[in-house]
Amino acid sequence: MPAATAVTMALLVSRLDTSSSGEVFAVALGPLLAFGAVLLAGHVVDALAEPLRFVAEARMDGAHRAHIARLAAGSPTIGALERPEVQERVRLARADPDNWTERTPGQGALAQLGEFVRILGITASCLVLARYAWWLVPVVLLAAVAARSVGYRQGLAFIRLWLAGVSHGRRAHMWQEVLTQPAEAKEVRVFGFAEWGVQREQHHIHGMFDRAWAAGVRDLNRQWGRLALTVLGLAAAYVPVALDAAHGTTTVAVETAVFAAGWSVFTALDGLDWRNRLGALPVLQAARKLDEELGAPAAPAHAAPASRPEDAPLVRFEQVEFTYPGTERKVLDGLDLEIRPGELLAVVGLNGAGKSTLIKLLSSLYEPTAGRITADGTDIAEFGPAEWRRRISVVFQDFVRYHLTLSDNVTLGQADGTVPDLTRAEAAARDAGLDEVLARLPHGWDTPVARSRTGGVDLSGGQWQQVVLARALYAVRSGARLLVLDEPTAHLDVRTEFDVFSRLAAHRGSSSVVLISHRLSTVRQADRIVVLDGGRITESGTHEELMALGGSYAEMFAIQAERFGAGFDDRIEDGELE
Template sequence: MTRRVAAATLLRCGKGNYSEQWLFRSPRVLAVVELARAFPAWFALLLGCIVLTAIWPAIFAALVAHLITILPVAARSSAAVLSTLAGIALVLAAQEVTRAAYEVVRWSLYRRYEEHLIGRVIRAALGASTLDIFERPNLAAKTDRAVRIAGLEPGDLVDGLSMKWPLQAQGVAAAVLVATVSAPAAAILFLVWILVGNRLQASMRRSDQFTWEDAVHAASYTHRIGLRQEWAKEVRIFGLSDWLSDRYGRQTARILAELAKSRKVGQRPLAVLLALVVVANASVVALATRSDLSVGAVVLLLQGMLGMSLLADQAGDDLIEYGASRVPVVLELEHLVSHHATTHSGTASASGRPTESIVFEEVTFGYPGSGKVIFDRLSLEIRAGTSLGIVGLNGAGKTTLIKLLTGLEVPQSGRILIDGTDLREIDQESWRKSVAAIFQDFIHYGMSARDNIGLGAVEQLSQPVIDQEIERSAVRAGADAILGRLPHGLDTTLSPRLESGVDLSGGQWQRIALARSLMAVQGGARVLVLDEPTAQLDVRAEADIYNRFLDLTSGLTSVLISHRFSTIRRSSRIIVLDGGQVTEDGSHEQLLAAEGIYARMFRKQAMRFSANAEEDIDG
């Protein structure tokens, strides 16, 4: 199915008038077609180098055979001998020049093709404006597979072709040499070696079909657990080192066993074919000894016979299969994004919005495949310029509501209105510029401090005054002291993985993220969201971040989510989500007076925090 979808996608995109029957039959064909389509000039240069690589050995063999023929009857200094030797020297020189040019072409095409294919994955993944391809069960696995596989050196296809095709071309050239001596012998040997090559290739493909099964993915995952920095502490604390090593050994042993098993399937037919090779070569040798061939012709025949064995050489075959396997999954990802991902087609501008309100009008939503409805005809109004605090138990839909608000998810029914305009009718990119959100799992960009803050208004990064804007946002977010301690200021890379990089504490990262959101405000954002980004901080540090956020966003529309009620009590309005509905709505004081869920949860949490504070004092 993957190959057929990929082929159909290629055809629909107008990227070539290729027969779908051939395209989906083999990933190799699909990959080579894509390579030639993407880089026709470089591909033509590669083919030209391959032809020359095949021609020079054949010419060399013919010249050597000619030299052997004329030496007995010609003086060593005769013009015929000298010209033949000069020709041999020129061929050897031409071989070296071709080899150098071939390496340049191969490397250039390798890099271009790899960047091209990985770039297509990036564009496809980023082209999905919603999170469908990452969250829908039927799409997420395919997306993950495409992203994972495409990143594993797709340029290996070029390396494989650069190894295999020259050998096969030399085999064809050798067949031509044999044909000049005996056409029947050339035809017989050609047929036999092609059959042997096809059998070897079929055996290799059977083994590759297994190696891309879940077993390889599982082994790779075990490998990553043992080596990744973020898992290093727990692996050592729980003493998992030996267990992981044994597990990886068993997984790789199973893969190798299946590999060997799959290759045994074709051993008997291959043995028969190899016996035919022996018989065919012996017959040709017998022909040479019984006929009146010259010494030069016999040498030419024997060299050609040896060269024809290259027709069955599988060098580079595994790299071709390995690299070609990337193309169908990449094309399928593009197909998924274009045909299955939910997109908006609105054109209305969101600039300056909201000025009145954001309204959820009987919104129903559930994640496809989960069998659970998160919101059932939810209705909610958020007045522009106010702050809204959202609380609820885990799974109540707090983060889902933010995804709907930001356009990362789309309601199955109902509408989200921005100043009375359906969000579906608003240009999505324009709306995203009007919203800034800091999620619990916000990104720690392994980039410069300048980029970590400036990406909140990415279109301003190239402006001359960007550093001043970044520093202003940092001051407002309380991150200026952090920047002041960095060894290279805004140019300091915030990553411990680099020798010159610097890592930050959790609280420092929170302030960098807050500064980034404030940069978005300078870029035109009018809705700001905090979705529990401070969950790992202590109560005082979290309260400080939220209080600063509310002070800085006064007059803007802000939405705050926190599992600690003390941090959102200053919000203009607080709602409680439960069972897909807003069950309580009001200010902190109003909700306490109502003696409902909010009041009970707030008092229970306050008692726990008070007890912890007393323990800290006693300690």
């Protein structure tokens, strides 16, 4: 467009310069129409560019974010996701910029396309300059590149300075969340630290911006260098052409074309979108690293034999060891454990004994450091994580409260892609003791269980625990044959808990149940109880057998019985033990 504008403008000036006053209109009409057509084309391109940019950017970024979401959610285990460096890569690769230095892949790709188009425009303008004199091309181009390089270096230096303060910016954002969110509002007021929090926020804001503000002022003073290079470069081209036109060696039309083309070279180079291109590169680099770290391994060479859906498997831990990356302490050390088909097995132990780690290994969320876990004699790793997890259902102690409808919370959209079965969900709700809560909800299963949703309601900690228990039982009714419960009723009182477990034992069908609970009055209902201590099973038997043994289980039971006698029920209510 700039080259076409220069040529048509020169043609118009040439016709006006050589025509008599009587025939100006007739002579100038063609060039004038051509010049108008070029301006109109430029306007049309500008009008279409923004919506096209939005569509292309949205499609590319949407596909990229979907890929990152699948990559993170589809990672076979969670060990890599728990590493801080991977969490930072996920944050960066999500392409949701936290500050102006970060860009999305769509922005970077379109910036690169824009650079290519501008280079075409610069080439066309240089051809116009060369039509007058070849030496104009290096004179104008070198001056424009030099001026752009100065701005580029200043921009990179400012970005590096800005990024050095990003950690302060994140801390400022954290304090802003603390001071403005409803969840933290209670403690802000009760403990009276609002002003202290504001001061901390301001401290980090200044830590992020003060040096950037000072650098911005310095950069303003350094713009004189860029201006000098621009003036000198244009003067070196314009002055000789203007002198030639004044002496009649060339025409005013040529002078017009050179002036317009020379200026367009500077403006085109100055408009190269290097910030978007460079800002998108870290996103793509982070995504590439995540592909390497979270990508699913190759499928096993031989598919594992599948047991019949109605059968619970015989699961064995065989000399299993596990050590968290970056530590030397073995959480599990030569663990041998058998989970028999159809039994209710309770696992007890002190805090830090490795109970939750055992569950994550059983769920294929971690891989054993040594040893193996088998189902009916086959290593569960041979099933593949997705296939194995279709056979089990887990209620974690730190369960997630999804801001969705009750139906979605219980069925989770039916993981196998089929339509959720509300009849099955209602049966699971009865087994979990959730039916009374369901009856009081204004829209039944379609009620959002979050105040943040329109028409939503809040549930208590105990009611949420019934929701996640119904979620697990729904999975059992959908085919899972191993139910794992990690402190599933910690928010319930003893009487409600006893009722829930009685119904659970009655409705588990042929499924095996692994129960972890801090209340030993509950685990005494189990078919078998094992004590986990020092990364190994140290005691195993029924409640009566372990009490007769007089070991650590008997000691823990006696201590807890004494607490119950003193009026404590060991119920966790919103994170506190009563």
